[in-house]
Amino acid sequence: MALDDDSLNLAPREAVPTAQAVRSQKRRWKPALLLVAILVFGGVVVTKFLSSAIDYYCNVDEVGVRSGCEGTRRLRVQGAVDEGSLKKAAGMTIFSMSFNKKTLDVRYDGDPGGVFQECIPVVAHGRMVNGVFLSDRIEVKHSNAYSTENKDRIDKAEAAACSLPKL
């Protein structure tokens, strides 16, 4: 069968816009808007769900009070290490941490290391046993403040850190 050149020309053709095509293009906005609305709604639902389900920690004042922070279960508890409370004995690190005027005694089996120190917020993982929080993991939750370690200012900065109202 003889074929002329045009019949073999497979190059993409330019689409000629017709009135129907323009209307069809306008109609495409509707499902797009619907999709966006569904996504926004889904985002709100997920946000609300996650707010109640995945808070990374309970604050000290919520232990045994807030739902999900029952003292009978394994917890992650957040608070600031109290000034003057940090002691080390028999391989244990003992300290108290506070949040919102409530204090919790903590015993950690080992040395937390890193930048762990007094007056900074930490998250302790563990369980409540006889009113003491027995922790097997400590994470330092450093703040969003960054100050230069200027030797003239260290004492002042440390004093300021502990004089802040308890988180």
Add this chain to the structure above:
Amino acid sequence: MNSIHPFPSPVDTPTGTRASRGLGLLVFLGMVLLTLLGLFFTDEDVVQGSTVRLMYIHVPTAWVAYLAFIVTAITSAMFMWGKQHSLTFDRIAGASGEVGVIFMGLSLVTGSLWGRLTWGTYWQWDPRLTTTVFLFVTYVGYLAVRDLGGSHQQRAKRSGVVALLAVLEIPLVHFSVVLWRSLHQEASVLQPNGDVTMDGLMLFTLLFGVAVFTLLFAWMVLHRQRVLTLADAIDDGGLEAALQERRSEAN
């Protein structure tokens, strides 16, 4: 059979121009200065010590990833709603998406290292880290969608839809530390109340890092989109060559 060489030669069509070489040089000098500032001129943080120097890389990489994904969304929209449906916008979107994934990955790695030194752990499934890795995976998916095949126009439309949806995750990632209780600290610079909780030279170095990494992003996207243009030309050339071959067989 005719011998056809429709492919553009990389020697004849380099991706560099005088302007892009100048930009590259500027980025190089900026990186050198940033290294000096970050490692030698800035002091240690009063709590974190020298660890804080990771911030001068971690924050700019996260910023560039956000920027890249926003550029991907904007250029995808420009392709989809522009009168010409120009594939140049699609290629910029693709290039920006690729660069964004690289920088998001770097941000995750540097953040993990920083976390080990300050938090005491490389990783925790806390809201910021979880949403960030979700964003990273989404854009890896975006790049996968770009590679699904079909014509350039199909690729642009398909990936454009993904880009416009995926960009909505960025506010969720950025505000995750405000919306939920997170191990990750809140923002030090872009706080809702306008406060900046960072000392002078540290802040300057951080902002300088953000500026240099932004220029690096521009340089990388510039070259990458030119490479993608050449790749598309090779694809088109390959198709044209196949058609010509068929024509010659028919004759």
